[in-house]
Amino acid sequence: MTRAILIDDPADPRLADYRAVRERDLVGRDGRFIAEGQVVLEKLVRAGRHPIRSVLLAEKRLAALEGLLAGLPLETPVYAASQPVMDALVGFPIHRGILAVGERALCEPGALLDALPAAALVVGLVGIANHDNMGGLFRNAAAFGAAGVLLDDDCCDPLYRKAIRVSVGSALTIPFARAGTAPRMVEMLTAAGFSVVGLSPGGGVDLDDYSPGARTAVLFGAEGPGLPEAVLARVTTVRIAMAGGFDSLNVATSSGVVLHRLSAINRGGSGP
Secondary structure (H helix, E strand, O other), X not given: XXXXXXXXOOOOHHHHHHOOHHHHHHHOOOOEEEEEOHHHXXXXXXXXXXXXXXXXXXXXXXXXXXXXHOOOOOOOOEEEEOHHHHHHHHOOOOOOOEEEXXXXXXXXXXXXXXXXXXXXXXXXXXXXXXXXXXXXXXXXXXXXOOOEEEEOXXXXXXXXXXXXXXXXXXXXXXXXXXXXOHHHHHHHHHHOOOEEEEEOOOOOXXXXXXXXXXXXXXXXXXXXXXXXXXXXXXXXXXXXXXOOOOOOOOHHHHHHHHHHHHHHHHOOOOOO
C-alpha cells in the first residue's frame, strides 16, 4: 500500500498519541481514545460515529487491511512500523498489530432520545465501574438491538481501550450519552415516553411475565449495590427467576438474559 507512511523510530513525534498506551489509559487522552484490533477498527471505520485521527499498523498487516483503509478519508494518516518499533512505541508487545486513535463524538441525552424511532429499546447503566462489565453490556446491547445507551455520572468510560475491546467494537457503534444522576435518567426516559424497568433480585415482576411496551428502557446497576432504592421506587422492578440459593448474576450476563427476552417478545417470539 503506497498510502502508508513508514515509521522506523518509536520516538517519531507524529506517533505521540500511541506512546506508552497503558499509562495513557490511566491518565486520559483529552477527548481521544484508542481502538485496538481488526474487528474494532472495522466497526470504527464503518460506523462513522467518531472521527479517526490516525491509524497505526504493523507492516505485516498492511496488505490484509488495504480494502478497509481505502474507506478512510484521504487526510487521515495511516502509519506503518515494524513489530519491534511498534512494541517499543506502545510499551508492550502489541500482538494484534492494529491501533487507531479516534476523537470522541459527544452526544447529549436529549438529542439521543429525540432521534430514536417510535419503537425502541434503550439500556440505562447506573454505577457500572468495571470496564469488562461495561464492554459486555455494550456487546449485549448491540446483539439484541438496543437503539441507545444512557449512563449515569458514576459509570466508567465506554471508550476506555479495554471496554471497547470487550465490547468487540460495539461501544463505537451504539449511540450513548451521559444523563447525569440515575434519578435524572429516569425522569428523561419517562418524559420521552419510555416504560422504565429496573433489574433487581427482589423485583416485583418475573421477567417471563413482563410485557414490554413499544418504548422500553431497562436499567442495570453495579454488581453488589445494584440500583439505588430511590430509582427502584420509581420504576417497574423485574427479577430473573433462578434456582434456589442464587439471587443474582454478573451484570453483563443479566443484561444478555433480559435483552434477549425483550427482543424476542418484540420480534413476536416467546423468548428463551
